[in-house]
Amino acid sequence: MNISIRRARDDDVDFLLDLVLHGDVEPFLGAVSAKDRDAVAAEVGRSSAEAHDFGRFVIEVNGVRAGAMGFELANRRSRIAHLERLAVHPSFRGRRVADEAARVFQLHLARDLGYHRLQLEIYGFNERAIAHAERSGFVREGVRRRAYWRHGEWADGVLFGLVSEELDLSANVGLLHDYVQAHNEAVRVGRWDRFGEWFAEDAELAFAGLPVEPFRGRPAIEEAYRTQPPDDEVITFEVREADDAVLADYGWGREPSVVAGALLLQSSDGRTISRLVVSGS
DSSP, X not given: OOEEEEEOOGGGXXXXXXXXXXXXXXXXXXXXXXXXXXXXXXXXXXXXXXXXXXXXXXXXXXXXXXXXXXXXXXXXXXXXXXXXXXXXXXXXXXXXXXXXXXXXXXXXXXXXXXOSEEEEEEETTOHHHHXXXXXXXXXXXXXEEEEEEETTEEEEEXXXXXXXXXXXXXXXXXXXXXXXXXXXXXXXXXXXXXGXXXXXXXXXXXXXXXXXXXXXXXXXXXXXXXXXXOOSOEEEEEEEEETTEEEEEEEETTSTTOOOEEEEEEOSSXXXXXXXXXXXX
């Protein structure tokens, strides 16, 4: 059985609507979930337009639509995503479809999009979803007591979280996303002092396709960032690994749905960058 996920498309809207309105699904979703065609279509459109910050995904089993899941940015600076809307059609239940899809989803959010923390909240009466979260690696972190009015009575909200260190990610993937976080923080506050510490003493920073000589050595790299600072935040879309390198498709915050190029990051120790090559698309 092959279980996969993909971003929802316009031709998935009717499936998604039927799923959220199903009598065995709707009672367990949030009361404010999108439950009409226009609202579902709007979320699918937003998922394409804001791919790093918002997502609506379809779960497929052997290429057949079987369920859905989603996320939304909760905190940009601290790289937190809120997971929501997990639903598997009743005809596919009992096969651990949700568990496998959740693991694939976790890796996508942490490895490709760079989220450090994934969190979700489940109604206290939804025992099936609570058991699923625990099987999928989430840690129960607390309870919002009698927090939500649902089905004519107050319901608890059970809080779960998972951090990227609890997933099977390489040190170089972690270094990439920590570097991007530091880069974005420097853009926000306008300070690049000591930014060279992200690089090894003999590191190289190069820009493929531009008439710019590579910057070699930590002092030269730090001076380059200080005197020619980037003016926009970086987001990542997909990350691939090979030996001591990671290759990430990246974009800019001002155009969150556009892949601007690729970042090639190499490191020999997983703690400092030995070579960073930035290329345009």
